[in-house]
Amino acid sequence: MKKTVTVNISGIVFTMDEDAYDVLQKYLGKIKGYFSKSDGQDEIIADIEARIAEMFHEKIDSKFQVVSILHVEEMMTIMGKPEDLIDDEQQASETEEKEDPKRKEAASTNQEYKSKRLYRDGDGNVVGGVCSGVAYYFGIDVVWIRIVLILLFFAGFSGVFIYIVLWVVIPKAKTTSEKLEMKGEPVNIDNIGKTIEDEIHNIKDKFSKGANNWSQGGRHERARNFFRRIFDFTLTILKAIVKMLGKFVGIGLIIFGVIVLLPIFFSFLDTSNFILSWTTEGVSSLSGLQISSLIFGSEGLTSLAVLAFCLFLGIPALAIVYGGIRLLFGIKSELKGVGIAMTSIWIIGLLLLCYSGYRLALEFKSESERIDIVELPQSVSDTLNLTISKDIVKMSNRKRHRNHGEIFSLLVLDDKINYNGDVELTIEPTQQDSFKIEILSISRGKTNSQALEYAKEINYNYAINENTITFDPYLTIDSDSQIRGQEIDIIIYVPQGKSVYLSDDLIRILYDVDNYTNTLDRDMTDKIWTMTKRGLECIGCDEDDL
Numbered sequence: 001m002k003k004t005v006t007v008n009i010s011g012i013v014f015t016m017d018e019d020a021y022d023v024l025q026k027y028l029g030k031i032k033g034y035f036s037k038s039d040g041q042d043e044i045i046a047d048i049e050a051r052i053a054e055m056f057h058e059k060i061d062s063k064f065q066v067v068s069i070l071h072v073e074e075m076m077t078i079m080g081k082p083e084d085l086i087d088d089e090q091q092a093s094e095t096e097e098k099e100d101p102k103r104k105e106a107a108s109t110n111q112e113y114k115s116k117r118l119y120r121d122g123d124g125n126v127v128g129g130v131c132s133g134v135a136y137y138f139g140i141d142v143v144w145i146r147i148v149l150i151l152l153f154f155a156g157f158s159g160v161f162i163y164i165v166l167w168v169v170i171p172k173a174k175t176t177s178e179k180l181e182m183k184g185e186p187v188n189i190d191n192i193g194k195t196i197e198d199e200i201h202n203i204k205d206k207f208s209k210g211a212n213n214w215s216q217g218g219r220h221e222r223a224r225n226f227f228r229r230i231f232d233f234t235l236t237i238l239k240a241i242v243k244m245l246g247k248f249v250g251i252g253l254i255i256f257g258v259i260v261l262l263p264i265f266f267s268f269l270d271t272s273n274f275i276l277s278w279t280t281e282g283v284s285s286l287s288g289l290q291i292s293s294l295i296f297g298s299e300g301l302t303s304l305a306v307l308a309f310c311l312f313l314g315i316p317a318l319a320i321v322y323g324g325i326r327l328l329f330g331i332k333s334e335l336k337g338v339g340i341a342m343t344s345i346w347i348i349g350l351l352l353l354c355y356s357g358y359r360l361a362l363e364f365k366s367e368s369e370r371i372d373i374v375e376l377p378q379s380v381s382d383t384l385n386l387t388i389s390k391d392i393v394k395m396s397n398r399k400r401h402r403n404h405g406e407i408f409s410l411l412v413l414d415d416k417i418n419y420n421g422d423v424e425l426t427i428e429p430t431q432q433d434s435f436k437i438e439i440l441s442i443s444r445g446k447t448n449s450q451a452l453e454y455a456k457e458i459n460y461n462y463a464i465n466e467n468t469i470t471f472d473p474y475l476t477i478d479s480d481s482q483i484r485g486q487e488i489d490i491i492i493y494v495p496q497g498k499s500v501y502l503s504d505d506l507i508r509i510l511y512d513v514d515n516y517t518n519t520l521d522r523d524m525t526d527k528i529w530t531m532t533k534r535g536l537e538c539i540g541c542d543e544d545d546l
Helices: 018-034 041-059 069-079 082-098 101-109 130-138 142-154 158-169 176-183 189-200 205-215 219-266 288-296 299-329 338-363 390-396 448-456 504-508
Strands: 004-009 012-017 273-279 282-287 366-375 383-388 409-413 416-420 423-430 436-445 462-465 468-471 474-478 487-495 499-502 527-532 535-537
Touching: 004 018, 004 041, 012 018, 012 041, 018 041, 018 069, 041 069, 130 142, 130 158, 130 176, 142 158, 158 219, 219 299, 288 299, 288 338, 299 338, 366 448, 383 487, 383 504, 436 448, 487 499
Parallel strands: 383 468, 383 499, 423 487
Antiparallel strands: 004 012, 273 282, 366 436, 409 416, 416 474, 436 487, 462 468, 499 527, 527 535
16 A cells, blocks of 8 residues: 655646655756756746646556556656756767767768657747748748748639638647647757747757758658658648547537437426417417326326436437537546446436336226217208318318328317317218217226226317208317327218218318228318218219319
């Protein structure tokens, strides 16, 4: 068991072994002593600490969460030790005095390929530092890059577009470490110190030589390095574009997740009425809680179903938003336990939803019906006119079509819960001499007796005026009753030799009417149909009309 300490390095908090902390503290003390006489000492130390914090942060993951002495020693190997720098300076000065000038010149012309990172140069910029950064990356004079962009500009303004794109996707070299990476220099304490000292004294000979090495090296080596730079440049740009696209994807995921979450949140507020309908009384609506109560009945089951629905849809939506935020802000580390917690809560929501569905299915287990029969007097003419309530037809604006199996639409009218789409009318033959109307009020329930009680509570209106019957295209149930699949089935029994006229509006409730010519329901309206031995026939109708 080792003791650990918490330290703040360049604004980042790390947990370190006590041994590692002691070594790091001594190391930083030597660095401060080495640069004690340098201009910009504080800035040098701050940049070195920032680089150390960056290296430690790269090593910390789910496996290694404590900075150990091995991490510190690896860092010192890369950054260098102050005592080594002192020895190197002495050896360099002695070697420089004895070194052959021709050998020194040959060594300076030996170019090696160094790994660089593409940044915008904020120090040598004219506009955004793109040209200067690209020039450092390829090791050529910035003038050539600017000439190419100017030529592209006059060739069709593409130079401006390219510059803007590069300005967006290429980050700016802000820290000393990034400036060294931009120029292909090792990021160690020596180079960090020299860079800051050079900036303070405006001495840029070291880096200008690096930029002019293009004209000093060998022809083949320069060509090889140039194509390497081209490849790395292209790869860097592609990575930047992919990163930028990832941010757009992140924004899209956040928007999608919020779109899913908002209806879940607002639909279950008492003040949020989201189902609208148009009636003769105006616009009316119901809230999600009201609808849930109508379907599930008891308050406890309603609350359970609402909670299950929110968890089942809301948790995936939250996960999508969380993933979008990580993509947008480039967050690599994942919060511990978030995935397991979300999955567990979603599974709980799924189980609750299954339980609520099972309880609701029991409420629809049995079916019962109540039958009302109306015998029309023989005095009624041989042709019966069937039509729909005109005000409802005008309201619904659906007289020319019917979608069977659709979800009913809820209405609020005269303190009743009304829904259309569950009234169906068909026509059958009869051996009697007069018309007969049979109206079946059908409902479901937990038991047959309960289903029958729901069926008795159905209210349905129609009017008989001589030889015209007007039907309502909807039924109503009391506001304190539950929705249990209530529906109205109307059967018109037509004697042989007598006829029915189906008004154009009747398509609203007409359902699967059998006829001799197999004419579809939508083509049977606005015609007179006569009951014959072969079934319903449209006497005198053109074949093109059927």
